[in-house]
Amino acid sequence: xxxxxxxxxxxxxxxxxxxxxxxxxxxxxxxxxxxxxxxxxxxxxxxxxxxxxxxxxxxxxxxxxxxxxxxxxxxxxxxxxxxxxxxxxxxxxxxxxxxxxxxxxxxxxxxxxxxxxxxxxxxxxxxxxxxxxxxxxxxxxxxxxxxxxxxxxxxxxxxxxxxxxxxxxxxxxxxxxxxxxxxxxxxxxxxxxxxxxxxxxxxxxxxxxxxxxxxxxxxxxxxxxxxxxxxxxxxxxxxxxxxxxxxxxxxxxxxxxxxxxxxxxxxxxxxxxxxxxxxxxxxxxxxxxxxxxxxxxxxxxxxxxxxxxxxxxxxxxxxxxxxxxxxxxxxxxxxxxxxxxxxxxxxxxxxxxxxxxxxxxxxxxxxxxxxxxxxxxxxxxxxxxxxxxxxxxxxxxxxxxxxxxxxxxxxxxxxxxxxxxxxxxxxxxxxxxxxxx
Amino acid sequence: xxxxxxxxxxxxxxxxxxxxxxxxxxxxxxxxxxxxxxxxxxxxxxxxxxxxxxxxxxxxxxxxxxxxxxxxxxxxxxxxxxxxxxxxxxxxxxxxxxxxxxxxxxxxxxxxxxxxxxxxxxxxxxxxxxxxxxxxxxxxxxxxxxxxxxxxxxxxxxxxxxxxxxxxxxxxxxxxxxxxxxxxxxxxxxxxxxxxxxxxxxxxxxxxxxxxxxxxxxxxxxxxxxxxxxxxxxxxxxxxxxxxxxxxxxxxxxxxxxxxxxxxxxxxxxxxxxxxxxxxxxxxxxxxxxxxxxxxxxxxxxxxxxxxxxxxxxxxxxxxxxxxxxxxxxxxxxxxxxxxxxxxxxxxxxxxxxxxxxxxxxxxxxxxxxxxxxxxxxxxxxxxxxxxxxxxxxxxxxxxxxxxxxxxxxxxxxxxxxxxxxxxxxxxxxxxxxxxxxxxxxxxxxxxxxxxxxxxxxxxxxxxxxxxxxxxxxxxxxxxxxxxxxxxxxxxxxxxxxxxxxxxxxxxxxxxxxxxxxxxxxxxxxxxxxxxxxxxxxxxxxx
Numbered sequence: 001x002x003x004x005x006x007x008x009x010x011x012x013x014x015x016x017x018x019x020x021x022x023x024x025x026x027x028x029x030x031x032x033x034x035x036x037x038x039x040x041x042x043x044x045x046x047x048x049x050x051x052x053x054x055x056x057x058x059x060x061x062x063x064x065x066x067x068x069x070x071x072x073x074x075x076x077x078x079x080x081x082x083x084x085x086x087x088x089x090x091x092x093x094x095x096x097x098x099x100x101x102x103x104x105x106x107x108x109x110x111x112x113x114x115x116x117x118x119x120x121x122x123x124x125x126x127x128x129x130x131x132x133x134x135x136x137x138x139x140x141x142x143x144x145x146x147x148x149x150x151x152x153x154x155x156x157x158x159x160x161x162x163x164x165x166x167x168x169x170x171x172x173x174x175x176x177x178x179x180x181x182x183x184x185x186x187x188x189x190x191x192x193x194x195x196x197x198x199x200x201x202x203x204x205x206x207x208x209x210x211x212x213x214x215x216x217x218x219x220x221x222x223x224x225x226x227x228x229x230x231x232x233x234x235x236x237x238x239x240x241x242x243x244x245x246x247x248x249x250x251x252x253x254x255x256x257x258x259x260x261x262x263x264x265x266x267x268x269x270x271x272x273x274x275x276x277x278x279x280x281x282x283x284x285x286x287x288x289x290x291x292x293x294x295x296x297x298x299x300x301x302x303x304x305x306x307x308x309x310x311x312x313x314x315x316x317x318x319x320x321x322x323x324x325x326x327x328x329x330x331x332x333x334x335x336x337x338x339x340x341x342x343x344x345x346x347x348x349x350x351x352x353x354x355x356x357x358x359x360x361x362x363x364x365x366x367x368x369x370x371x372x373x374x375x376x377x378x379x380x381x382x383x384x385x386x387x388x389x390x391x392x393x394x395x396x397x398x399x400x401x402x403x404x405x406x407x408x409x410x411x412x413x414x415x416x417x418x419x420x421x422x423x424x425x426x427x428x429x430x431x432x433x434x435x436x437x
Numbered sequence: 438x439x440x441x442x443x444x445x446x447x448x449x450x451x452x453x454x455x456x457x458x459x460x461x462x463x464x465x466x467x468x469x470x471x472x473x474x475x476x477x478x479x480x481x482x483x484x485x486x487x488x489x490x491x492x493x494x495x496x497x498x499x500x501x502x503x504x505x506x507x508x509x510x511x512x513x514x515x516x517x518x519x520x521x522x523x524x525x526x527x528x529x530x531x532x533x534x535x536x537x538x539x540x541x542x543x544x545x546x547x548x549x550x551x552x553x554x555x556x557x558x559x560x561x562x563x564x565x566x567x568x569x570x571x572x573x574x575x576x577x578x579x580x581x582x583x584x585x586x587x588x589x590x591x592x593x594x595x596x597x598x599x600x601x602x603x604x605x606x607x608x609x610x611x612x613x614x615x616x617x618x619x620x621x622x623x624x625x626x627x628x629x630x631x632x633x634x635x636x637x638x639x640x641x642x643x644x645x646x647x648x649x650x651x652x653x654x655x656x657x658x659x660x661x662x663x664x665x666x667x668x669x670x671x672x673x674x675x676x677x678x679x680x681x682x683x684x685x686x687x688x689x690x691x692x693x694x695x696x697x698x699x700x701x702x703x704x705x706x707x708x709x710x711x712x713x714x715x716x717x718x719x720x721x722x723x724x725x726x727x728x729x730x731x732x733x734x735x736x737x738x739x740x741x742x743x744x745x746x747x748x749x750x751x752x753x754x755x756x757x758x759x760x761x762x763x764x765x766x767x768x769x770x771x772x773x774x775x776x777x778x779x780x781x782x783x784x785x786x787x788x789x790x791x792x793x794x795x796x797x798x799x800x801x802x803x804x805x806x807x808x809x810x811x812x813x814x815x816x817x818x819x820x821x822x823x824x825x826x827x828x829x830x831x832x833x834x835x836x837x838x839x840x841x842x843x844x845x846x847x848x849x850x851x852x853x854x855x856x857x858x859x860x861x862x863x864x865x866x867x868x869x870x871x872x873x874x875x876x877x878x879x880x881x882x883x884x885x886x887x888x889x890x891x892x893x894x895x896x897x898x899x900x901x902x903x904x905x906x907x908x909x910x911x912x913x914x915x916x917x918x919x920x921x922x923x924x925x926x927x928x929x930x931x932x933x934x935x936x937x938x939x940x941x942x943x944x945x946x947x948x949x950x951x952x953x954x955x956x957x958x959x960x961x962x963x964x965x966x967x968x969x970x971x972x973x974x975x976x977x978x979x980x
Contacts (some may be wrong), residue, residue, distance in 0.1 A: 046795055048904050050803035084777055178949050197854065208948040211908045213899045216690040216829070217943045227646040229654070241908075244805060250818055252826040258560045276809055281510070282557050359913045378556055381510065388482070388556045 009183035032072025037340055038080035039064055040099035042110025042120070042131075047087025048211075051240065052319075053112050055270060056134065057082060059320040060109050062308040063327045073331055074338070081105055089119045096120040100127045106340035107132065107330055109323055114138060114180050118291075121146070128342050132330065134322035136287075138184035141339060142399035142412030142420035147349060148369045150319060151288050152397040153188050157235070159374040160263045161189060163389045164233045167217035168260075171202045171232040173222050178207040182237035185265070189235060191403040202230070212242045215249035223253060226260045236264040243267055244275050247283070257282025257378070270313035272383040280379045288372040289321035289358055290385040298357040315383075321357050328354045329364055350415050360394050367412035367420075369397025446624055465736045469497045470667030473536050476503075476512060476553045477519035486559050491567030501570050503536035508563040512536065513550040524550055550731055565590065572598060572615075577608045584614035591651060593626035595619075602612035617643050630661035637664065641671030645822055649675045687940050693829040695936025696836035697898070699929060700891035701909040702916035703840060705929040708764075710917050711860050712877065715783045717914060718790035720906025725763060726756035726892020727901045728797060731806045746811045749893060756889040763793075763887025768878045776877075790906070798903040808896040828897050835894050840929055843887060847925065856880050859924075919959050921969030931970055935959075 023246060025175065029126070041060045043053035066079045072078055085092040092111065099105045100123065107130045111117045114137050124131050124145040136151040137263045143413050162341075172193055176182025186205050193203055206218060226232035238246055243266070263284040272280075291302065301324065306312050329352045330345070336352070337344035352364045362370045371394035379384025400410040408429075412424040419429035468621045472495065475488045489507070492500045506512040506523040513531070521544060522533035530544045568586030571579045580602075587595050599619040606612040620636035637655065642650040649672060656668040701723060708716045730752040735742050737751070744751070767789060777784045810828060817826040847853035858866040859876045867873045892905070899905060914937075920931025935955060943950035966972065 024783065045803075046798065048907075050798060050902075051805065051902060054803045187650050206947065209952060211904070212948060213908060214690075216693065217687075217940060220686065220690075220824075221944065226648065229647075229650050241805070241902060241904060245898060249826075252815070252828065253824055254817055258557050259562065261557055270804060273658060273804060273807070275805070282560060310482065323802060325684045386554060386556075388554075 010376045011315055013103075014329045017063040023299070024385055032068065032075055032077040034076045036077045037073055037334075038079050038081050038101065038103055038105040040096075040105035040108035040110070041080055041082045042085060042092065042095060042099065042108050043112065044087040044116075045084040045140060048240070049087040049112055049116075051432075052270065055314075055317070056109075056112070056319055056323060058309060059305070059323050060327070061369070063106070063324060065308065066304065067180060067327075067331060072339075073334055080367060085116070086364065090325075091098065092116045093119045093123050096123045096131075100124075100129045104332075105129070109134070109326065111135070112319075117146070130330070130342050130345060132323070132326040134319040134326060136318070138181045139188075139399055139401055140404075140407055142367050142369070142414075144346065144368075144414055144420065146368060147326060147329075147364065148301050148397065148399075149329075151320040151372060151374075152369055153185050154398045155372050155374055156265055156286050157185050157189055157289060158192060158403075159391055159395065160265070160376060161192065161235065163286075163376045164235075164261070164263060164284075165196070167261075168231045169233040170198070170230040171225065171228065172198065172204075172226060173232065174203065174205040174235040174237075175218070175222070175234050176205075176207055177212070177239040177242060179239070181241070185237050186235075188401045188403045191396035195236070195403065206243065210239070210242070212243045215246050219246075219249045219253050222260065223255060226255075232260050234262040237266060238263050238264065239266050241272075243271055247275060247280050251279030257284075261404060263376070269384065270317045272379065273315060277379055277381060277383045281381060283379050284376055284388075285378050285379070285385060286374065287318040287385075288320045288374060289316075289356070290375055290377050290387060291316045292377070293375070293385045293387065295357065295359045297355060297359070300359050325354050325356055325362050325370065326432075329370075330364075346414075362394065365396055366415040367397070367399045368414060369399055371396045448789065467491075469495045469500045469503075470537055472831050473500065473503045474519075474521050476507070476521045477514035479551075480553070480951070482554065482556055482559060485555065486555065486562050489559060489562045489566055493570065493919075496570070498570060498574070499537045501538055501567055501574070503561045503930050504567055504570075506536065507553060507555060508560045508567075510552060510555065512553045514553060515545065516551055519552070522550070538575075547571035554688040560710055565784055569595070569598070572602045573605065577611050580606070580608070580611050584611060584618045588614070588621050589647065590619040591621040591625050593622055596622045596626055596628070617648075621648075622631065624651060624655045630768060633659065633661070634664045637668045637671045641674050644675050644678045646679060649679065679822060680689075685821070686823045687944070688937060689823060689825065690760045691937030691940035692833055692933060693936070694940055695933035696829075696833040697895065698912055698916050699836045699840065699932035700832070701888075702913040702920075702928055702932055703836075703843060703925075704884045704886075704888030704891060705913045706925055707843075707887065708881055708922075709914070710923045710928065711856065711879055711926075712884075713922075714776075715779055715780075715786065716772075716884075717787040717794060718767065718906075719885075720886055720908070720910035721793040722760040722764060722888035722906070723791045723892040723895060724797065724901075724903065724906040724911055725760045725793070726752075726889030727896035727899075727905055728801065728806070728892075729756040729759045729803075729889065730893045731808050731901050734809060745809070746810075746813070749897075752893050753890055755885040756893045758889075760889025760892070761786075761882040761886030764888075765878055765882040767885070772881065773874065773877060776890040790910075794906070795902045801903075803903065805876060806901045808901050810897055813898055832894050834899065839887065839890060840925070846883070846927055852876075852879060852883075866926055890976055915956075915959060918963065919969055921971035924969075926973040927969055927971030 041057050043057045044050050047053055047056060061080055068077050069396060077263040081099060083095045083099060085095045096108065099108055109132045111120060111133050112135050117133055120131065129145060130151055131146045133146055134149050136156050174186045174189055176186055184309045190203060209219065213332060232310045237298060261282065261284055262288060267285050268287060280313060302316055305316055306314065329349060332352050332354065333345050333348040333352060334340055337348040349364050350366045353361050356362045358373055358375065360373050362372055364370050373394050374391045375387050376389040377387050380386050399412040400407040402408050409423055409425045411424050412420045413419065413422060417429065423430055449531050467490060472488060472491050476485065489504065492504060503512065511523050511525065512521065514521045519954045523536050524531040527544055530546055531550055532544045533542045534540060537543055564586055568583045571583045574580055587599065596619060599615055599622065603612060603615045603619065608613060617639055620639035623632055623636040637652060640652055652668050652672050656665055656672060659665050704722065705719045707714065708714050708719065730749065733752040733755060734748045737748050739836045771785055771789065772782060775785060814828040814831055817824045832901055847856065855871050855876045857872050859869060863873055916935060919935065920927030939951055940956050942954055946954055
């Protein structure tokens with residue numbers, strides 16, 4: 001119980017920092033002065049998505065706090081404005097509108113699920129503001145007002161499948177939760193595998209509802225599919241809470257990672273914190289960041305995070321790094337533009353470079369995605385990942401997948417073409433006439 | 438680069454010293470102690486895998502210890518001199534052992550050691566190597582595992598060593614597995630056709646999916662008509678065997694899902710079924726029970742780790758009390774003002790459910806909490822071709838026990854009598870001197886407490902997060918309405934029926950469509966029988 005009380009105290013402390021961000025900043029050495037620049041944080045603090053998004057809100061508060069200690073931005077202090085869209089998609093749009101028109105924030109960092117991003121898109125377009133979106137997603141989108149700092153499918157899913165192919169996997173189970181991200185990703189992966197010569201009978205695709213907890217039939221189906229003697233792997237786009245019972249059932253039915261490895265795109269350090277990882281050792285995840293990566297930048301980031309949150313056990317994860325990169329890129333772009341005016345900053349952002357935490361330098365591309373390294377990690381006993389494979393170079397994010405016939409010909413370029421969905425065959429910008437999924 | 442040079446020299450030295458032996462194939466003189474040291478220093482995965490096969494090639498049984506440690510992630514090298522040790526955690530430090538003899542070599546600080554990195558392909562290589570090495574081990578479980586590995590591999594080279602091992606084997610279960618492994622090897626060897634036909638029979642007797650695959654491959658490849666026929670009849674036998682066990686497995690999964698539904702719904706059968714309160718916060722009572730289990734386990738971990746196996750037994754009464762108390766407070770301060778106004782009750786209890794969720798989120802944090810499984814709840818055992826997991830088995834037993842206990846309370850205790858009296862005819866019960874408000878409160882507390890107990894069981898198979906309850910609330914109402922409001926037996930039959938129907942649909946329709954089909958079926962059923970499976974009859978039905 002002690003830890004719970006300490007936790008409450010910390011939360012109170014964090015809230016105080018949020019509320020008195022300005023005065024806190026004024027007390028720092030550099031003493032930025034003048035009208036504060038407001039930064040909107042749009043992450044669910046209640047409801048089903050609070051499990052993932054609360055951490056990102058804390059990470060943003062820490063980054064803003066750091067920046068203020070360094071002297072603010074353009075000599076002015078930064079002031080976080082935290083709102084709670086409560087995992088309610090229409091509320092996301094309302095809260096975004098409130099942030100932009102009422103609080104007059106210069107930029108918003110937020111959203112997790114694709115549906116929440118789609119819900120705020122029209123608001124950001126209409127009021128012409130900037131959104132930084134930190135989570136891996138299904139791609140097939142590039143908007144002028146949005147900067148995607150999470151992975152596109154070619155920066156996560158495809159390198160993971162390549163790795164498993166190198167390990168001799170011949171049969172594939174694509175297991176996902178039934179919504180847009182798994183469905184689009186699996187569509188891309190299925191096409192990719194077929195292009196690589198995997199016969200259709202060696203692929204099964206299966207979907208389960210949100211929060212699914214009775215995995216007995218699915219797991220025994222996987223076991224059956226994997227007993228043909230050909231090496232089998234599961235590519236999991238299972239989301240959120242459904243993961244814990246899935247892994248528990250795998251362990252209970254005696255499926256080990258050495259027999260049928262599972263590579264997951266939504267399971268990170270934060271999710272593993274709720275599971276006994278003993279039986280999961282050897283299962284894989286593909287991300288662009290792992291807490292276990294041993295670089296000075298990462299050690300420094302983890303140290304600051306522990307100090308800020310007041311708990312040495314709190315883990316760091318991939319979307320936090322995405323916010324770290326995105327926030328610093330925004331700071332650089334504002335400094336370059338000399339103003340927080342959205343149009344100037346949007347123009348200044350492409351080309352901005354920022355060292356990431358795994359030892360490379362990420363760059364904002366004209367399609368508003370960034371370059372990232374792809375790491376494949378195996379789960380170890382401590383709930384962390386041991387990196388077993390890493391791309392040689394940073395992979396540029398591809399907004400429109402090359403493996404889907406309808407998006408192959410599309411190009412996103414906001415610098416020269418000023419278009420998020422340029423049709424390279426028809427040689428014209430489709431603009432809003434194209435219905436995005 | 439500098440660090441590499443001594444290693445290159447050492448490897449070269451090892452090669453040179455091994456060279457005379459190598460000319461004659463096996464190298465019994467190769468020193469495993471020197472080879473095992475090659476794990477030291479930062480190595481690529483390929484280099485580590487090469488060392489594994491080199492170790493396996495020595496044929497020395499002592500290397501099994503080092504290989505097992507490598508597979509389990511217990512093999513380390515010391516940073517100061519790159520010497521390789523097996524290490525186990527001892528407080529904050531590590532105790533280190535010689536990788537071959539297992540002799541202790543003192544303790545070192547954690548920071549002085551570096552783990553030998555492994556990945557799945559290396560673990561597989563180790564398992565393969567151990568298979569040949571441990572076929573004659575002292576421990577029967579190890580020999581069993583070795584036989585299983587060899588069965589999967591089906592390596593024709595292994596027929597002779599397996600023959601020797603079978604002759605020496607004393608344990609009948611292990612002997613059977615070894616004979617199966619031998620049969621799998623014979624099928625792919627160039628032995629005579631009669632022997633292969635006999636091997637096909639051995640695999641047919643084993644009768645699992647893996648045997649089926651081996652036989653199918655054999656039947657397609659063999660040129661001998663008699664052997665092919667033997668294989669084909671074996672395939673037919675196995676296929677019907679598998680079909681039977683698939684059905685058995687569906688029934689079992691259905692019962693297991695049904696027991697989970699029963700647990701979640703049984704408390705609601707009291708509050709909604711007997712009292713008629715539409716309690717949207719029912720799921721949160723389940724969640725509170727699960728969090729009680731979490732707190733109990735945390736306290737036990739901190740103060741008395743020895744009691745961990747009993748953590749669930751300790752959590753049960755506490756969860757009942759916690760959820761029951763919350764239920765009591767809810768009834769006294771909210772629900773009793775809303776009797777007879779179902780819409781307001783629905784909204785008010787929905788509000789309570791949000792409040793409880795957010796309260797738990799504030800106190801314990803939004804992320805999942807880890808609730809451990811005691812040993813008796815972990816693992817699985819095989820019945821025929823079906824694997825039965827212990828946690829599911831215990832939950833079925835537990836659900837039935839809770840059901841029986843509740844039935845006993847309702848039918849055999851004064852409280853149960855008063856409950857039935859009040860719900861059947863409130864005014865007459867009051868006239869008989871029953872304090873109806875208190876009976877209402879206690880009934881509601883009982884239903885909530887049972888939900889808390891369900892939470893203890895569900896913490897074993899689901900996430901313990903603030904959202905735990907939401908996943909069960911719809912299903913619970915579905916079960917109670919389908920089974921017949923106000924009838925406990927209806928809840929039991931309803932839960933089991935829904936579970937089994939769901940599990941028979943899932944393999945064909947998929948999980949998403951399966952759930953939709955079940956919902957549609959229930960709607961159709963309710964059209965036909967609005968009062969559910971076991972309708973209450975009599976004058977008081979609409980009272």
